[in-house]
Amino acid sequence: MAAVIRVEALERVYRIGPVSVPALRGLDFAVPAGQMVAIMGPSGSGKSTLLNLLGCLDRPTAGRYFLAGDDVAHKSSDELAEVRNRRIGFVFQNYNLLPQLTAFENVELPLVYGRVGRAERHRRADEALAAVGLADRRRHHPMELSGGQQQRVGIARAIVGRPDVILADEPTGNLDSVSGNDVLQLFHALHEGGSTIVIVTHDEEVARHCQRIIRLHDGQLVRDDEAPARNLTATGEEAEPC
Ligand SMILES: Nc1ncnc2c1ncn2[C@@H]1O[C@H](COP(=O)(O)OP(=O)(O)OP(=O)(O)O)[C@@H](O)[C@H]1O
Numbered sequence: 001m002a003a004v005i006r007v008e009a010l011e012r013v014y015r016i017g018p019v020s021v022p023a024l025r026g027l028d029f030a031v032p033a034g035q036m037v038a039i040m041g042p043s044g045s046g047k048s049t050l051l052n053l054l055g056c057l058d059r060p061t062a063g064r065y066f067l068a069g070d071d072v073a074h075k076s077s078d079e080l081a082e083v084r085n086r087r088i089g090f091v092f093q094n095y096n097l098l099p100q101l102t103a104f105e106n107v108e109l110p111l112v113y114g115r116v117g118r119a120e121r122h123r124r125a126d127e128a129l130a131a132v133g134l135a136d137r138r139r140h141h142p143m144e145l146s147g148g149q150q151q152r153v154g155i156a157r158a159i160v161g162r163p164d165v166i167l168a169d170e171p172t173g174n175l176d177s178v179s180g181n182d183v184l185q186l187f188h189a190l191h192e193g194g195s196t197i198v199i200v201t202h203d204e205e206v207a208r209h210c211q212r213i214i215r216l217h218d219g220q221l222v223r224d225d226e227a228p229a230r231n232l233t234a235t236g237e238e239a240e241p242c
């Protein structure tokens with residue numbers, strides 16, 4: 001199957017004055033369409049750095065990155081903004097919603113930037129809010145929503161542009177276990193619907209829902225495990241073998 005993500009010898013060195021911090025030291029892997037992957041590893045191992053590169057929020061110091069076959073490592077900032085808008089849905093640990101906008105307006109925003117017409121925008125934003133179970137909260141501002149609900153708005157915003165890949169950095173990190181589980185079930189449903197998803201997480205429970213776990217240590221890929229043929233239901237129960 002075609003790889004949605006492919007990185008080759010990917011490196012990122014942060015330079016602060018005379019000090020160089022090699023955060024990623026030559027990563028090679030590919031993620032096929034439809035896979036749900038967890039990225040794990042100790043603090044400082046390079047997980048967020050990797051996700052920011054995959055999300056075109058940052059550029060590698062060396063190496064190549066192909067997103068849906070397109071070489072994006074050397075694009076200009078404007079081109080990267082376009083790639084982000086059209087191809088990537090990013091879910092943040094702290095939601096990153098705009099406080100002055102309603103849930104609906106937050107979800108609609110990527111389509112405004114993407115110059116999608118008004119009627120189509122409204123239809124798709126409503127559809128995305130319904131998909132995360134928040135149709136009845138469309139006029140609420142982030143402050144008027146719980147953390148779990150804010151994160152669901154964040155997920156609606158990530159999927160509204162029908163991206164090639166959904167990237168999430170510790171999406172349950174700020175949530176209690178009940179809201180965290182709701183969010184996890186949403187990712188599970190998106191995966192069942194065919195989405196390609198990469199989740200950075202410290203949480204073994206989140207990773208348990210993924211088909212594959214990539215482990216980083218000191219900026220290097222140290223393990224890459226395809227999950228054993230587990231068949232979890234949306235609630236995390238073992239399903240009956242087919
Ligand atoms: N903007 C930056 N400038 C300089 N160094 C940075 C920057 N961001 C990260 N680093 C360094 O790069 C390395 C990897 O950091 P990164 O944030 O990717 O780790 P992480 O695996 O996401 O950790 P955590 O689990 O704590 O979120 C660390 O040594 C960190 O100090």
Ligand SMILES: [Mg+2]
Nearest residue numbers: 047048049169
């Ligand atoms: Mg991090």
